[in-house]
Amino acid sequence: MPDLFSHTPVVLSEMLDYLQPEDGETILDCTFGGGGYTQAILTRAHCFVWAIDRDPDAITRGLTFAKNLQQKEGERRLHMLYGCFSTLQTLIQSAYAPPLFDGIVMDLGISSFQIDDPQRGFSFKHDGPLDMRMDKNGLTAEDLINTAHEKDLADILYYYGEERYARRIARAIVTERVKTPFRTTFQLADLVRRIVPRNSSILDTATRTFQGIRIAVNDELGEIERGLEQALNHLAPSGRLVVVSFHSLEDRIVKRVMAQATKKTQNSLSLYTLSKANPLQLQSSYSDSFILLTSKVIRPCKSERVKNPRARSARLRALVKGCISYDSITHNKTL
Numbered sequence: 001m002p003d004l005f006s007h008t009p010v011v012l013s014e015m016l017d018y019l020q021p022e023d024g025e026t027i028l029d030c031t032f033g034g035g036g037y038t039q040a041i042l043t044r045a046h047c048f049v050w051a052i053d054r055d056p057d058a059i060t061r062g063l064t065f066a067k068n069l070q071q072k073e074g075e076r077r078l079h080m081l082y083g084c085f086s087t088l089q090t091l092i093q094s095a096y097a098p099p100l101f102d103g104i105v106m107d108l109g110i111s112s113f114q115i116d117d118p119q120r121g122f123s124f125k126h127d128g129p130l131d132m133r134m135d136k137n138g139l140t141a142e143d144l145i146n147t148a149h150e151k152d153l154a155d156i157l158y159y160y161g162e163e164r165y166a167r168r169i170a171r172a173i174v175t176e177r178v179k180t181p182f183r184t185t186f187q188l189a190d191l192v193r194r195i196v197p198r199n200s201s202i203l204d205t206a207t208r209t210f211q212g213i214r215i216a217v218n219d220e221l222g223e224i225e226r227g228l229e230q231a232l233n234h235l236a237p238s239g240r241l242v243v244v245s246f247h248s249l250e251d252r253i254v255k256r257v258m259a260q261a262t263k264k265t266q267n268s269l270s271l272y273t274l275s276k277a278n279p280l281q282l283q284s285s286y287s288d289s290f291i292l293l294t295s296k297v298i299r300p301c302k303s304e305r306v307k308n309p310r311a312r313s314a315r316l317r318a319l320v321k322g323c324i325s326y327d328s329i330t331h332n333k334t335l
């Protein structure tokens with residue numbers, strides 16, 4: 001595919017500050033996209049990156065980038081893995097990738113390559129087929145919109161799109177599709193704009209509907225939930241996990257999963273202090289300890305928000321996997 005589009009990486013320097021890639025380390029980029037993060041990581045340190053994407057176009061870009069880099073440096077520093085990050089374990093096993101990583105990064109959502117290509121059907125700004133599948137596999141947005149029950153459509157728009165007018169939009173879709181099935185992004189956007197009243201917000205009134213349908217088509221929230229769990233399992237001791245999300249539904253999951261992981265650590269610590277439990281048992285429960293690096297969510301700086309409107313809603317959270325040995329517990333009980 002010709003490179004008609006490009007993607008400007010968001011909160012790039014903040015991501016590097018938390019990921020802290022070092023020479024010789026192995027890093028996993030779960031969302032290669034346009035390769036902006038991967039490229040910056042490989043430039044920051046002489047490390048090795050394994051990169052995942054569920055979009056075959058992103059994999060094609062990555063393979064070309066990896067080949068050029070190898071030719072230039074005479075060494076393979078980037079490996080591409082095609083699939084969903086929720087299946088991380090299977091992906092790394094089948095590619096003989098290392099089981100543990102010194103850093104893992106996830107930059108959620110879709111890339112500009114995807115949103116700016118009318119043929120992918122993600123945007124209400126371009127007319128194109130109602131597709132919206134990141135991986136070009138399975139049910140399309142068109143299938144969903146033309147076949148789902150009215151109540152299911154309304155729930156998708158309400159919960160995933162956070163759209164107040166979900167029930168009205170779902171009713172109108174179901175009435176309209178009997179006469180004319182939905183085929184294009186403009187058809188859907190026009191219908192939504194007729195129903196949702198304009199307010200003072202700069203957002204197009206079709207924004208929330210498109211967000212809801214996209215999340216449903218790609219099971220994005222389920223992916224994040226399962227992907228984070230996998231990422232925690234594949235962090236090496238002292239490994240950092242950095243996640244960048246773009247709306248409150250995503251961020252809520254990231255915040256909860258990170259809080260749960262770090263809370264378990266605090267509970268184990270107090271258990272030790274209170275009961276002086278069996279050291280061997282302690283050692284195994286401590287091997288999975290995590291410390292939050294971002295007590296508050298990190299937002300892009302003002303200049304980035306001005307330069308890149310897509311960055312405005314970005315939120316970054318990070319944690320580190322503790323590397324507690326039995327010695328460090330018994331001697332100073334610190335992580």
Ligand SMILES: C[S@@+](CC[C@H](N)C(=O)[O-])C[C@H]1O[C@@H](n2cnc3c(N)ncnc32)[C@H](O)[C@@H]1O
Pocket residue numbers: 007008009010030031032033034035036037038052053054055058083084085086107108109110111112134223224227
């Ligand atoms: C925001 S872009 C990443 C941009 C990238 N950090 C850069 O700097 O170019 C998100 C990418 O993640 C991919 N993606 C989203 N969800 C995924 C999932 N569950 N598994 C694998 N890839 C996913 C999308 O296809 C898209 O290419």
